[in-house]
Structure formats: structure tokens, C-alpha cells
Amino acid sequence: MGGAGALLGGKFPGISFRDLDAVGVGSDDEALVLPDPVKVLRSFGVIVVTLEELLEQVQEKVRTPVLPLRRAVQEFVRLPKRTRSLQLGLLSLEQYRERPAGRLARVGITVIMMGQKLGLRVPTLREIGLTAILTQVGRVTMKDAEFAPAEWCQERGLFIEGSRRLIGSTGVGLGTALRTITAAELGTKEGSVDGHPLTRMLSVAEEYEYMVAPMPDGMGMQ
Numbered sequence: 344m345g346g347a348g349a350l351l352g353g354k355f356p357g358i359s360f361r362d363l364d365a366v367g368v369g370s371d372d373e374a375l376v377l378p379d380p381v382k383v384l385r386s387f388g389v390i391v392v393t394l395e396e397l398l399e400q401v402q403e404k405v406r407t408p409v410l411p412l413r414r415a416v417q418e419f420v421r422l423p424k425r426t427r428s429l430q431l432g433l434l435s436l437e438q439y440r441e442r443p444a445g446r447l448a449r450v451g452i453t454v455i456m457m458g459q460k461l462g463l464r465v466p467t468l469r470e471i472g473l474t475a476i477l478t479q480v481g482r483v484t485m486k487d488a489e490f491a492p493a494e495w496c497q498e499r500g501l502f503i504e505g506s507r508r509l510i511g512s513t514g515v516g517l518g519t520a521l522r523t524i525t526a527a528e529l530g531t532k533e534g535s536v537d538g539h540p541l542t543r544m545l546s547v548a549e550e551y552e553y554m555v556a557p558m559p560d561g562m563g564m565q
Contacts, residue, residue, distance in 0.1 A: 379423070379425065379426050379429055380429055382422060382426065383422060383426050383429040383430055383432075383433065384433070386415075386418050386419045386422060387419065387430075387433050387439075387448065387452065389415045389418065389419075390412070390415045390416060390419060390448045390451070390452075390476075391439060391442065391444045391445050391448050392444075393411050393412050393415045394412060394415075394444040394447060394448055394476065395442070395443075395444040396411075397409070397411075397412055397480070398443060398444055398447075398480060398483045401480050401483055401484065401505065401508050401509070402483050402484065404508065406511070407508065407509055409473070409477065409509065409518075412473065412476070412477075413469065413473055413518075416451070416455075416469050416472045416473045416476070417465075417469050419452070419455070419472070420455060420465050420468040420469050420472060421465060427456070427459065430452065430455075430456060431456060433449070433452060434449060434452070434453065437557070440552075440556060440557075440560075443482065443483060443489040443490075446489065446490060446552065446556075447476050447479045447480070447482070448476060449552060450475055450476070450479060450545070450548045450549055450552050451472045451473070451475040451476035452472070453475075453548040453551065453552070454471055454472060454475035454541075454544050454545055454548050455468050455471065455472040455475075457544050457547075457548070458471050458472070458544075470517060470518055470521060471521075471541055471544070473518060474518065474521045474522050474525055474541060474545075475525075475541075475544075475545045475548065477505070477509060477522050478502060478505065478506070478522055478525045478526050478529060478545060479502070479505065479549075480505040480508070480509065481496065481500075481501035481502050481503065481504040481505025481506070481508070481526075482496060482501055482505070484501060484504050484505065484508070485499060485501060488501055490553075490556065490560035490561070492550075492553045493529065493535065493546065493549045493550065493553070494532070497529070497530055497531060497532060497535075500530060502526045502527075502529045502530040503526055503527065503530045505526060506522055506523055506526035506527070509522065510522075510523065521539075521541060524538075524539050524541075524542070525538075525539060525541055525542045525545060528542040529542055529545060529546060529549075
């Protein structure tokens with residue numbers, strides 16, 4: 344208590360408060376406006392960080408709620424249309440590809456951008472992006488599978504295993520149905536080619552990510 348009192352009532356020469364010259368500091372000011380590149384990078388970073396926590400839960404076989412990730416994806420798909428080129432630029436950030444969560448997020452963002460080109464609305468973009476990300480979580484259930492090609496994961500049933508670990512904590516609804524269908528179809532070579540439209544979109548995004556990833560995690564094509 345004495346130490347706290349000395350801290351509160353003491354004087355410290357050379358140390359003073361600095362005025363914050365920024366919009367949005369006071370309650371009467373306008374909301375802080377971030378530049379578009381910061382908005383896009385922040386939104387994508389939130390997806391990656393949230394996904395990393397989810398992947399840890401999947402590995403530990405504990406209850407894995409997806410609501411935080413759903414909110415993160417929702418924030419991303421609500422970014423202004425003028426930021427689409429910046430969203431595409433996220434795929435050039437190699438440091439995200441080097442993290443399992445970053446790789447999964449990149450595939451999800453690729454599927455979202457494909458949906459944007461098709462003119463899909465925000466709720467649908469959120470669901471297909473979330474599904475594309477979560478369909479891949481089975482990769483973390485086996486060593487050395489995080490960056491393996493889809494065929495390798497198919498042979499070991501990893502997409503089905505990921506869906507199985509999530510289904511007990513995600514309830515029922517469109518999202519769960521989409522993830523179950525996509526995981527089952529992506530788990531076979533035939534399904535990834537002739538299955539649900541979302542399965543085929545995810546299959547293309549998966550293959551693209553593997554093709555452009557640097558060796559030894561990918562083919563290194565540019």
C-alpha cells in the first residue's frame with residue numbers, strides 16, 4: 344500500500360504526459376479512421392490469430408467453438424469493395440503461408456474472393472469462407488500434414504477427421520451441413536472434382552496454394 348501511495352503521489356523529473364494528436368481520442372471526437380491497407384491487414388490478422396487458437400483446441404481434442412472465427416470472417420467479408428485489390432495482395436505475404444493457420448486462412452480468403460467474383464452476398468461469403476477454412480482443420484491432427492497436398496490428406500482421411508472433431512461443438516445449421524458435405528467430398532478424388540460447387544471451389548484454392556507455395560511445402564511455381 345505504501346509503495347502504491349508513493350507511486351501515485353510522487354514526482355518524476357523528466358517524465359510527463361504527451362498529448363495525443365489523433366482523431367477519436369476523446370468521446371466527442373469522430374471515430375478513428377484507419378487507412379484501407381491497415382483495415383485489410385488487421386482483419387486478416389484477426390482471422391489468423393483466432394484460427395491459431397482454434398487449431399490448438401482441435402489438436403487437444405477439446406470443445407472447439409467456431410463463433411469467434413465466424414465473427415472474424417464476417418469482419419473480413421464486410422470490408423469495402425474498394426479494398427478488393429488489397430485483399431488479393433494478402434496472398435503475396437509469404438510470412439502468413441509459413442504458419443499453418445496462415446495457410447488455412449489464405450485458402451479461405453481465396454474462396455471468398457472467388458465468391459465475390461460470382462456476386463455472392465455477405466452472409467453467403469461468410470459461410471463459404473468459414474467452411475473453406477474449417478474443412479482443412481484435420482491437417483493439424485497428423486504430423487507433417489499442415490502443408491501437404493490435398494491428395495495426401497485424402498488418403499489419410501484428414502478432412503473427415505477434422506469435420507468429426509468439430510461437429511460435436513458447432514451445432515446444426517447451414518454452416519455445419521456445408522462443412523460436413525465439403526469435408527466428405529474433398530476427402531475423395533472424385534468428390535473434389537464432381538462434388539458440391541463449394542467443394543470444387545475449395546479444391547481449386549487448395550491446389551493453387553500448393554502449386555505456388557515455396558518448396559518443400561509446395562511446387563514453388565510463380
